[in-house]
Amino acid sequence: MCKFCSNYRVSQLGEGNIVSIKELSEIMLILQKRGAHNINLITPTHYLPHILLALSLAIQKDFRIPIVYNTSGYEKVEILKFLDGIVDIYLPDFKYADNNLAHLLSSTPDYLEIAKLAIKEMFRQVSDLKVNNGIAESGLIIRHLVLPNYTDNSKKVLEVIKEEIGTSVTISLMSQYFPSFKIVNDEKLGRRITKAEYQEVINYAEKLGFYGLIT
Numbered sequence: 001m002c003k004f005c006s007n008y009r010v011s012q013l014g015e016g017n018i019v020s021i022k023e024l025s026e027i028m029l030i031l032q033k034r035g036a037h038n039i040n041l042i043t044p045t046h047y048l049p050h051i052l053l054a055l056s057l058a059i060q061k062d063f064r065i066p067i068v069y070n071t072s073g074y075e076k077v078e079i080l081k082f083l084d085g086i087v088d089i090y091l092p093d094f095k096y097a098d099n100n101l102a103h104l105l106s107s108t109p110d111y112l113e114i115a116k117l118a119i120k121e122m123f124r125q126v127s128d129l130k131v132n133n134g135i136a137e138s139g140l141i142i143r144h145l146v147l148p149n150y151t152d153n154s155k156k157v158l159e160v161i162k163e164e165i166g167t168s169v170t171i172s173l174m175s176q177y178f179p180s181f182k183i184v185n186d187e188k189l190g191r192r193i194t195k196a197e198y199q200e201v202i203n204y205a206e207k208l209g210f211y212g213l214i215t
Contacts, residue, residue: 002072002095002106003182024054028063037135038066038089045075048082055086066137069122073115073142074108080121088138089129090122095145097156105183112160120164129170129212141214143172146201149188154201162208170212173201 019027028039044051055067066088073092094115096102102111122140129139142161146154154173161169175198183189205213 021050021054022057024050025057025061025063028054028058029061032063032065036065038068040068040070040091042070043072044069045071045079048079052086073118074106074111075114075118077117077121080118080125084125088126089136090119090126090140091143092119092122092140093143093145094119094157094161096153097160098153101150101153105189116160116164119161123165123169128168139170141170141172143174145174145177146193146198147177147189148191148193148197151197151200155204158201158205158208158210162210167209168212169210170214171205171210172214173198173205175215 031039041051055063067086068089068091069083069087070091071093073094075092092115095106096108096111096115099109099112103109108114119140119142126139129141130137144154144157158171161171175193178192179186179190202213202215
């Protein structure tokens, strides 16, 4: 778990509601009826068997909107292969290209190797982002949160994406970092990023040739 997680009340303090598999399938159908563009599953892997059962029940009742798999990027390829043909849109983070930083902030000293393989598998399954009338229908969107004082990490992440996938992939460069949870008083991360830091990363992405940037 990230030391700077802004959703720590849900991810680490246990806030939320417990629902059954049948209730989850009904929630999916209700959201579809209300006009939702997709079902966005956030950090879902540890509940995957239950989600797939709920999805199966919903499909029997004409569920048909896209499934979004919203993840940290720290996923096993073996698990992702079970989702081939099920997930329409992968929305992974690519947080770190520096394993020392990954270990320091997220206790994942092998983050780069794991995330790199996982995101390549996601891209193999769904390819580039496809949008119809302004609404995403399928494909891969890689998110990267720019951290204060760590623009070098952001640049390395972009380099890895270019090398492993290419420059056609859609990348969301996020600027909304704010210090929270265990990192509030940290010497380097205890502040928001500056406009200059964010622009530095955007400029580097453009220099590398990425043309599907979301900023």
